[in-house]
Amino acid sequence: MKVFLKKGKEKKVKHFYPWVFRDEVEKIEGEGIVAELYDSEGNFLALGTYSPYSRIAFRVLSYEREEVNEEFFKRRLRESELLRRDIPSNAYRLAFSESDLLSGLIIDRYGDAFVIQVRSYPMEILKEKVLKTLVEEFNPAFVYERSDFKGRREEGLKEFKGLLYGKLENPLIIEEREFKFLVDVVEGLKTGFYLDQRDNREYVRNLVKEGDRVLDLFCYSGGFSVYCANRGAKVVGVDINKRAVELARENAKLNSVKADFVLGNAFDFIQESKEEWDLIIADPPAIAKTKKEKESILWAIWKLAYYSFQKLKKGGSLFICSCTYQISSEEMIRQVRLASTDVKRRIIIKSLNLQPIDHPYLPTFPESLYLKCLHAIVID
Ligand SMILES: C[S@@+](CC[C@H](N)C(=O)[O-])C[C@H]1O[C@@H](n2cnc3c(N)ncnc32)[C@H](O)[C@@H]1O
Structure with a gap:
C-alpha cells in the first residue's frame, strides 16, 4: 500500500514528526494497514501504519523499507530494552508508542508480566504479532491488555481489557530500588502503576x-x-x-x-x-x-x-x-x-x-x- 502526500506536506515527516493527518494525504494506492509514505514527487519518506477511520491517517514505524513482522517487533523491543538498561526497577514502560517507533502501542513490563495498550486500528491488527514476539522474547508469566479507554473509538475500536496469554496473577508485586509495590493491573489506573x-x-x-x-x-x-x-x-x-x-x-x-x-x-x-x-x-x-x-x-x-x-x-x-x-x-x-x-x-x-x-x-x-x-x- 502506498500513501502520497500533498505538495509541501513532506517537510514535517522529514523533520521526524511521526503523524500524517488525513487532509495532508493526496492519494492512496492499494489496500492494507502497512503502508509506504511518499512525497508528491514520488520519493519514499517512511514506512508506517495506515488507519482507515482516524483523523491521523498515517503513523511512522520506520524511516527505511522493511517488513513489519515478528522480526521487526523483536528488533524494536531489543532497542527499547537497551535504552532502559539502567532503570532501578523490574517495572518499566518497554514501549512508549511514537517515542519508540511503535506508534499505537504501549507495553508496560512488571517483572515477568506485561500489560499492553493498543491505541490504533492497524496496531490492533498487528497485535497477534506483538503478542507472539513478547512470548518468544520474554517468556512472560502473562500478558494482559488494558485498552479500556475512550480514545479507541476514534480509531473505530471498542474499549477492551482482558488476559491475552498465560496465568493472571493480580495484584502482582514489583520491585523499585529497595521498595516493593503492589500493582493492580486489572482494576488499577493506567496499566496499574x-x-x-x-x-x-x-x-x-x-x-x-x-x-x-x-x-x-x-x-x-x-x-x-x-x-x-x-x-x-x-x-x-x-x-x-x-x-x-x-x-x-x-x-x-x-x-x-x-x-x-x-x-x-x-x-x-x-x-x-x-x-x-x-x-x-x-x-x-x-x-x-x-x-x-x-x-x-x-x-x-x-x-x-x-x-x-x-x-x-x-x-x-x-x-x-x-x-x-x-x-x-x-x-x-x-x-x-x-x-x-x-x-x-x-x-x-x-x-x-x-x-x-x-x-x-x-x-x-x-x-x-x-x-x-x-x-x-x-x-x-
Ligand atoms: C495522576 S494520579 C496520581 C499518581 C500518584 N501520584 C502516583 O505516583 O502513584 C491521580 C490520582 O488522583 C486521584 N483523584 C482524582 N480526583 C481526585 C480528587 N478530587 N481528590 C483526591 N484524589 C483524586 C485519582 O484517583 C488518582 O489516583
Whole structure:
C-alpha cells in the first residue's frame, strides 16, 4: 500500500514528526494497514501504519523499507530494552508508542508480566504479532491488555481489557530500588502503576528529613508516600478512589513504613488543613482534550498551589505535577507564580522535572512530552 502526500506536506515527516493527518494525504494506492509514505514527487519518506477511520491517517514505524513482522517487533523491543538498561526497577514502560517507533502501542513490563495498550486500528491488527514476539522474547508469566479507554473509538475500536496469554496473577508485586509495590493491573489506573513518577519519587525522598510533615495529594497507590515515609517523614496521603487508598495502605505495610491514608477530595483536604507542612506533593489527574478541560486543569493547578503556599512552612516545598501534553511548562510556572503572589509569599522554582527514560520525549514530537513537575520552595 502506498500513501502520497500533498505538495509541501513532506517537510514535517522529514523533520521526524511521526503523524500524517488525513487532509495532508493526496492519494492512496492499494489496500492494507502497512503502508509506504511518499512525497508528491514520488520519493519514499517512511514506512508506517495506515488507519482507515482516524483523523491521523498515517503513523511512522520506520524511516527505511522493511517488513513489519515478528522480526521487526523483536528488533524494536531489543532497542527499547537497551535504552532502559539502567532503570532501578523490574517495572518499566518497554514501549512508549511514537517515542519508540511503535506508534499505537504501549507495553508496560512488571517483572515477568506485561500489560499492553493498543491505541490504533492497524496496531490492533498487528497485535497477534506483538503478542507472539513478547512470548518468544520474554517468556512472560502473562500478558494482559488494558485498552479500556475512550480514545479507541476514534480509531473505530471498542474499549477492551482482558488476559491475552498465560496465568493472571493480580495484584502482582514489583520491585523499585529497595521498595516493593503492589500493582493492580486489572482494576488499577493506567496499566496499574505510575511508572512515570519513578525518578520523581527518588527526587522527593531526597527533599525530606526525619520528622518532616509531608502531604501527598492524589496519592494513588502511595508511591511518593512510601518513599518519604522511608526517610522518617510523617506522611498523610489523600485520594478519592477507594481502591487507590487500599493499595496505598497495603504498600506502606509491604515496605514496613507508617503513613496515614485518607479517602477524600484532595481540594477540600488542602483547603481545610490546619497543619503546617514541610512538603506538599500534588499530582492531580489531567485530561485536557477540550479548551474547557484545559481551563479547569489550569484552575486546579492555581488552586492547589494557592492553598499549598498558605500551608507550607517557611523553607517548605511544593512539588506539583501536570500529566497532559496540552499544559506547557510555561503555563504551569505561570499558575504557580500567580498563586504565590496571590498568597503574598515569595517562592523560587528549584527544578522542573520531566518524564523518565522509559517514557522518552521526542523533541520532534511535542505531544510526547506530557509530564511536568515543578518544585517550588517558599522562601519567606
Ligand atoms: C495522576 S494520579 C496520581 C499518581 C500518584 N501520584 C502516583 O505516583 O502513584 C491521580 C490520582 O488522583 C486521584 N483523584 C482524582 N480526583 C481526585 C480528587 N478530587 N481528590 C483526591 N484524589 C483524586 C485519582 O484517583 C488518582 O489516583
